[in-house]
Amino acid sequence: MQKRSMIRAAVLAAVAPWFLLGSAHAEKILKIGVNGVMSGEAASWGLVNKYCAETTADMYNAKGGVDIGGQKYKIEVVALDDKNDPKVSVTNAEKLTSQGIKYIIGPNIDTTALAVKPVVERAHALNFPYAFAKELYKAPANASVLGMVASYQVGPIIYEYLKNKKGVKSIAFLARNESDAKNQQAEGVAAARKLGLKVVADSDSYEPGTKDFMPVMTKIIRDKPDHIVLSGVAPADAPLLNKAARDLGFKGSISTETGQDSKILAQVAGDKARGFISVGGASTPEIQSDYMKAFIAAYKKRVGEWNDEAGTKVYALELILAVLKQNPAAVNNTEAFKKTMATFSMSNPFVKGGKTRLEFTGKADFGRRSQVGVPLVVNEFTGKDFKTLFVGTIKN
Amino acid sequence: MLQVLINGIVLGSVYALIALGLTMVFSIMRVVNFAHGQMYMLGAFVVYYLYGQFQLPFWLALPLAGLALAVVGVLFNRLFFQPVLASAKREENSMLMAVGTALLLENLALTLFGEKQRGVPPVVDGSFIFGDISEGGAILTYPNAMVAALSVTAIAALLLFVQYTRPGRALRAVAQDKEAARLQGVDVKSITTLGFAIGAALAGLAGGLLVTIYGVNSGIGSNISTKAFIMIMIGGAGVTSGAIVGGVLLGFAEAIGYDLLPGSLTYLLIFVAMIVFLVFKPNGLFGKPWG
Incomplete structure (x- = not known):
């Protein structure tokens, strides 16, 4: 009897990891790309993008992931430094899109954002540059969403x-x-x-x-x-x-x-x-919601200290996830994402009071809603x- | 015009101090230390932490920055450059090593110190005022005056050391002819290490001094190296007086250029002038090291 129990235990011990591995494989991963300058004198521009995306991912992942269409997705941020160099930025965009990544935050300047535009368009992906060149957001361009206020x-x-x-x-x-x-x-x-x-x-x-x-x-x-x-x-x-x-x-x-x-x-x-x-x-304490305060705490935990620049960069991934939650078909289909963008509206989670809306904007400048509607806060x-x-x- | 003159003197003295360390290493080892700017950045961070964060006196933090970078210089020389120079058959190997160490230091700094610009409280505060700027007057702030004065002092101290001390003479001998120096009984390996340490210490001293007015960030190194490289090319790579003159010339070119020309033209013209100049004087104003 004892011998049989020992054999059972040994078999169980041998098989258990395979079950665990199986369940880990069943967990879905949503990969988000960040492509921007993360070294040199302008490093803070891209690094703050990266840290914001990672912090948002940390907050969702701590709750088991983001719920899209009844399925939990763990968020994985893949961040690449383009050194503000258009050639590197293109290589990065190719690397990210070849991994099947559909949503990329960045790049940070016109030259890099314009350079990656064909790569993003070809891959039917969508990027969120922090560059202001209007040709990125006006038709016929259709693969970029301005991440901040121009x-x-x-x-x-x-x-x-x-x-x-x-x-x-x-x-x-x-x-x-x-x-x-x-x-x-x-x-x-x-x-x-x-x-x-x-x-x-x-x-x-x-x-x-x-x-x-x-x-x-x-x-x-x-x-x-x-x-x-x-x-x-x-x-x-x-x-x-x-x-x-x-x-x-x-x-x-x-x-x-x-x-x-x-x-x-x-x-x-x-x-x-x-x-x-x-x-x-959403940097200043006068307008911060409790969610923004929690974000700042999570950001500090990850990075060590808060950077006010992040107040303009908290929005991109949060908004991407909100659209995906509303339209799960957009997880692998950016056309579905763009359709939802046109009418999407939610209460801004980072600003207190619940009255400020977070939506896509830019119709007056680009002829369509191809801009993250970051509140225009002047400090x-x-x-x-x-x-x-x-x-x-x-x-x- | 008085303000342009003041700007030129301050910039020139600061640039000369930055260029001096780079030319020192080049003269001794024939290596363009591309990590010079990153060493400047490390020196600035030493003062940022010692003086700015731990509130040690600035006058203690500054020499400690020089000392810390001298140690870094010794380690870099012994662990990286000397083994490569001993076995390399091509000059490019030492250049690649220098570029590699620059990238190593920059990425290390980005990980350790973060991406933000840092600053320290002013050591002195106030200004010498010579009338209203908009009416042709000029202002010299105490911090700028202090930095210029300390730069000139550090340069003078180095020149005296090189001219009148035994190790200084050995440095000059190694720069002129390594083999002849060795035959005269100079320990070339030690003197080379000393030269690299002094070069790194000067970079650290410059960074520690200038963090008081310019602040510092992890990515500052490449631009500092580029400017230092321009200065020593103007003066003559490896020549102490050349680095000083190159630094002063670049400082005045910037001050005058920004005053008279649209900003975008200033550096364009500086580079064009440098190219034309090097076509006619490829060894710079002062030729070869101490030769």
Whole structure:
């Protein structure tokens, strides 16, 4: 009897792992790609995308996965660094799509986003770039969804606010010498002129990698603007530019149309960045929901510290999952996803109150809804943290 | 114009300090240390943690940054460069090694320190004001003045060391002719290690000094290396005075260029000028190392 029991136990022990393996195989995996710059000076742009996607995945996976059409999917994020190099970005896109990945977050700039467009289209995938080139989102293009608010959408709103509320009459533009930033500068200049502001500097730029901004800022300040716009400025440059302007005695206001991080501003520029206006998403405590607070806690657990840039980047994967939940056919079919996009609407889980809607937007700028409807939150730096200056809406 | 002059002096002195370490390593080993910028970045992070986070006095944190990078330099030289140089039959091997160490340090830093820009509290605060900028006046901030003064001091100290001390003379001898130096009884291996350590320490010192005004991030290294490379090519790779002059020239070219030209043209013209210059003077302004 004892011998028989021992044989049974041995057989059970031998067979059990195969059963366990079988059940593990039965678990479905939803792979999400992230393709963006994760090294070099602009690393924070792509890394924050990656960390946000991984944090969202952590939160869902901790509850057993995301429920799509009655089936639980574990989320797996596959992140690749494109080094802001179009060739690498194309290779990454090919790698991701060859794995059957249908939804890719990124890339971060126009040149890389435009380079991967044919790859994404050919693979019938959908990507969510953080680049503003309109040809990515306007027909006939049909494989990209803008992941955040574009500079040409938020710029005019900020300039109008400054003109009406702060009495700004003249404005100067300074851009990072890259195609994205120069495009943003040109669009900003046109918007400012349309509003009747006097543009005293419209083409000044600095080389990426510049650390001493006194020379470039000296010229801007001699033009005596009431306000300086930093076009396409990287989070690493923003505090140094603010510091240089204040060190040179500039008394006016400064803004940018990209997301920034308060800790970086506080550490590098401190009080000299006080009043600096930038774009947020759901970063400031005044508008955060409990879900956003939980997201921040999960992000800190994964990464070690919070980055305010993430306030504009929490949305992409959450929205992808929400659409897939509503239309399970879209898991492997981006055409089904696009059909749902046109009418999709949900309560924004990251903003408190439950009244803010999260949907796809962009009809006014791109002729169709090909943009994640991130709330247009304009922040002001207090010397230590951001406070929400106002919340606007993108025309749809 | 006074502001342009001040900007040029500050930039020039800072650039000269950055270029000096790179030229030191090149003169001794004939290796373009592509990891120079990453060593600068490490030095900046040492000061960021010691002074910015653990609140040690800056005047202690700064030499410690130099010392820490000297140790890194010794390790890199002994573990990576000397074995490769001893067995390599092609110069490209040492270049590839340098590029590899640069990537290693950058990725290590990204993992350890994260992607964010970091900064430290100012060591000194305030400005010398010479009138309103918009009316042609100028401003020199105390931090910029401190950085320029310390850069010049560090450069002068290195020149005195190389000129008047026994190890300094050995460094010059190795740079001029390794074999002759060996025949004169110089321990070439040790002196080469010393040269690499000084080069790395200068990068660390520059990073530790400049983090007080520019901050630091893990990806800063490549741009620093590129600029340092431009400077030593202008001055003459391996020549101390060449690195200083190259640094000052680039500093003034930037300051004047940004003042007179659209921003995008400044570096374009700097590169075009460098190409034309190197066609006529391929060894730079000062020719070959100490030769």
